[in-house]
Every structure is written in structure tokens, then in C-alpha cells.
Amino acid sequence: MMLKLALKNFFGAGLRTWLNILVLSIAFVAIIWLQGIFVSFSSRAFDAMIAEEIGGGYIQHKEYDPYDPTSLEETFAPLCEILLDIQNREKATAMLIYPAIAYPAGRMHNVTLRGIKPEQTILELPTEKMAADLGVVPVMIGSRMSRSTSLSEGDRFMIRWRDRRGALDAKEFEVAAVMSLENQSVDSGQIWMPLSDLQKMLQTDNAATIMVLSTEFDGQSVMGRIADDWILKTQYDLTEDLRSLIAMADIEYYVFYIIFLLLALISIFDTQILALFRRRKEMGTLMSLGMTRHQLIGLFTFEGGLYALFALLLGAVYGTPILIWTARNGFPLPEGMDMDSFGIPGITDTIYPDYRFSSIFSTIILSVIIVVIVSYLPARRIARLKPTDALRGKWS
């Protein structure tokens, strides 16, 4: 009887009901879409960072600080037998990082040289392209670096550097490949080159700044056996800054979540208040016929909950194809927007939302609970209502 009565009252409100359902369904779809984008940001950022930069973590020179380019000239050391062994077993790859100045088309650019073995398989980079015999040292750059320096594949340019002892030298290099990288920290201002060539340039045999570990290798297993010059930085340590950034982005997501839901909830709250005022005589009659106050509160709360239920159904009808389409085709960001300004790896010109069942389900449950609470709050006034006053159209 309650269900029948609730449905009768619910649809009896006519256009107002459908407007509320539409607004709430839009809020639901928008929240799920937004959540898909934030989940995509987060997962792509971690994936890009692990694939292109940190692998399973670093065994690095103890003084190496990626945020202090002034330290790069000092922060490398020869690799010991144990580190060379894990490199030979393809459990790690050595990287020598060193500052230099590049002169593409005669313009000065401060750059960081990254020496890595062309045959490495730890990082997902097309380093094998540096094995080409071009007559000069082959290098690789990212697409951002290519844009900022106007260098393309096949271009030759000079690089000037100061060797380990302090003497300057310069040499010609050729761009063997322009890589499409998702992680700007290994792209902007970075020039990748064969490790052996960089070691020769600096006159440092077997020297490296970091050992990038494979994701399957536990760096801790060798730490007790290598010199104190080297320290272990786990994947967790190296993603600390990214996790802070993602946490900040999550706060932004919740702000949007609240805004969207609030828009819908205000209209539901409004409708509930209006219903309570308009339907005082009806409430008095129902109470006179034997309905308790709690049953009456339940009826009004259930009617409010129906908004969430129908909004979910309507949202599923038009939202599902929209969400599937955006997941497949992505969401292009406005032109001229600087993706790198986000400071999060993995953000490209087009964002592909990542909808996960668990997050959609939790979002729906949370949203429905909030809608029910918002429907219940105004209905609490019924608890103070006297049937006689209600029948006369008055509040007690």
C-alpha cells in the first residue's frame, strides 16, 4: 500500500518530478564521467612514470637530486661488479645523467644528457634506435623537446659539455628518433644518448648516476653488498611527489562532486519542503486513518528516494552510450592548453576516461544515500505534527 501510495504521489507531481529526475540523472552522469577522468589521470600518471622513468625503483648515487641540476656534475660513480652483474642479467639498466648545452640551429639550450644502453629493456623507450650507425653519435629526444628546439629526426646539432676534470669540449650529434613520451620530466630539456658515448665524453669508465631497476627485481637484495655511494629508492619513494599531486587532484574531484550533487539535491530538498507544506491535510487524513508519524516520515523519505532510483534509470539510458563513447574516443582538451602545466605525467591532448565498476558502484551508492538523507531531513518535521492541526492545514 505504501509503495502504491508513494508512486501515486511521486508521479502525481507531474513535470516537477521529471525535472528533478532529469537534473539528478545529469548530476549522476557528470559525476561518473568526472570520476573516470580523475581515475584516468591517476592511473596513466603512475603507468607513464613507471614505464618511462622509474621502472621498479632506483639504486642511485647518494648525492643525486633530480631537482638540483647543479649537483649533476658530481653525482656519478663507477659501477661495481654487483651492479654490473644485475645489469648483465637485465634486472637493471645504468643511466648516466649530466648537464650540457645544446646548440640546435645556433641557439643555446641548457639540456640534461641521459646516457642509457641502447639494448636496455627496463624502460619502455625506443632506445634501440640509438644503435644506428650514423657517423656521429645518435641521440633521441621527446616530442616536447623537438617542439622547443625545432629539431626533427635526421637533424644534426652541436652539444657542448664540460668533462669530469673541467675541460670543455663540443661535438656534433644527430637526432635518430623523436619519441612520443607521456612523461614530460624525461622529455623537456632531455637528450637521450648511448651510455658508452657519454662515458667516453666525460672520460669516466663504467660510471652511472642511477641504476633503473626492473619491476620484478628487489633492489634490497643487493644493498648490503655494494658501496655506500649508492642508495635504494623504491618505486614508492619515487612516486611520493606524484601521490601528493594526485591527492590534490582528488580534492578538486570532490569539490566538483559536491557541486554537481548539490545542484540536484537542492531541487529535491526544495520539492520535499514544498510537498510538506502542500500536503498537510493529506498527512492529517493519513494519520487519522491510523498511519503513524514514523510511517509518514518513511513515506516521504521513500518518495525522495524514488528520485534517485528513477534518475539512475534515466541516467543509464542516455549516460551509458555517452560514457562508452567518451571512453573510446577520449575527451580532447581545448587547443592551446599547456598539458605540462599540470605537472602530472600521462596527461596528453586527449583524455580517455577510465570507468571502473567499483568506483561507479560506490559513487552510485553514496549518491543514493545522500539523496535519501536529503529527502529525510525535511520529513522529520512530521514527527511534531498533530493530526488535528494537520487536518486544518496548520503546523503544530
Added chain:
Amino acid sequence: MKLQNRLIWKGNYRITGLLFLKAVAAAVIAIWSISAITQEPSASEILGHVDENITADSRIATISMTIHGRRSSRTVRSKSWVRGTDESFSEYLSPPREAGTKMLKIEDELWIYSPSTDRTIQISGHMLREPVMGSDLSYEDFMEDPVLSNIYKPELEGEEVVSERDCRILHLTAKSDDVTYQSRRLWVDKERFFPLKEEWYGSGGTLLKTLEVKEVGQEQGRWYPKRALFNDVLKRGDGTEVVVEDIEFDADIPDRVFSRAALRR
């Protein structure tokens, strides 16, 4: 008879030997005297003279530096106080954007004061590679020991005419591995012992920078480059022209000029 003959022979031999020694000594003295007059100075002597010319106990100079970029040129004027080889202080006078910027070098440390931020920063590490005011000279070029014979081993390579002056070509090779430019080539005026042209090379032999002295001046009996053109060969552009507007050698410069406090003064 035999004995008599032997004595006569011995006597003659002694006389002949003495005469021969005298002749050799005279010849040696004559050759030494002639060569002393016409002898070319050695590479080390030439470099020594060059050092004497380019270094002074102290000097105060007003310099204008015109940086010829790809699209436009701009001129920066500065006044510098230099004492010995370890202390130098410069203050930029114009353009207004750079006016008041000061630079202090004491031994191997370099500080810059910027009036716009009212801050003094020490230039070190990668910042030393940055060009000074966008010119073809970097801060690290200022950090080199100006006494060439301290850091280079000279070798005479030949002769050439530069700016209508007869020059000797000196090839300098660094004495140690830590010298910024591992080799240099100097075209030194035969008469004035002043380098009219220089080429600075990297350790692999790549030409990195050039210097051409376009005009030479003389002050207090000392030659100096009145107008010179520096060129970072790797960089596109027409180089940086440095003009010495006025210069005073062996001036008395108070100690307070070469202090960090002077930067904010």
C-alpha cells in the same frame, strides 16, 4: 836526430793546437754574438711578454659591450675595477634594465647583485656556463687564470699577417686536464707582443670561441685591446663587440671595492 825531430814536431803541434782552440773560441763567440742579435724569441718568452701586456697590478676601465643577436643588437656599458689576477669588481651602467647590476670575483668565487631583486647570488655550477648578459662570453670565461703561462705550454707554429701586422702563431696546450679550454691558438704581434687574434679549442680539438682584436690602444706604455670581437662559434650571431672606452693601469684601488658589502652599496 830522431829525438830532435820529435821535439820540433811536438812544439809545432802545441802551437797549432793553441791556435786552433783560439780560432774555435773566436768563432763560437762570433756566432753567439750574431745569433744573439738576430735570434727569434722562444715561445715561452713570447707568452711571457703577452702575459706582461695583458695583466697589470691593477686597472680601472669603462667598457661597452655590444651583443649582436640574430635579430637585433644591444649595448651594455660597465665599469670594472681589477686588482691582480684574483680580484675584480664590475658595475653595469646601462641600459637602465641592467644598470646597478654588480659582479664580484674573488679568486674562484663569483657573486652577482641584482638591484631589481635586491639580492646577491653566488654563481656556481651550471650557472657559470650561462652567458654574461646574453653575450658570447660565459661567467666561466671570467674564472680562468688570465696569466696564460701559468696554465699553458706554448709552441711556435709559424707566422702570419693579421690586421696588416706581422704575427707569430703560438699554439698553447693546457698544462693540466682541468683547464677549461685545453688548447688555444694566439696570433701575437711580433713587435708589440700583443695577441691580435685568438682561437679557443675544446679537449677534442673543436673550435669553441674566437677573439679578434680590431683596434689596439696604448696607455701608460702598455698595449691593450681597444676594440675586440668575441665569438661563440657554436652560437648563431655576429658575436660580441667589446670596446674599451677608457682605461687606467696601476691605479690605487681601495680594499673595500673587492668586498661583498660593495655589491649592495
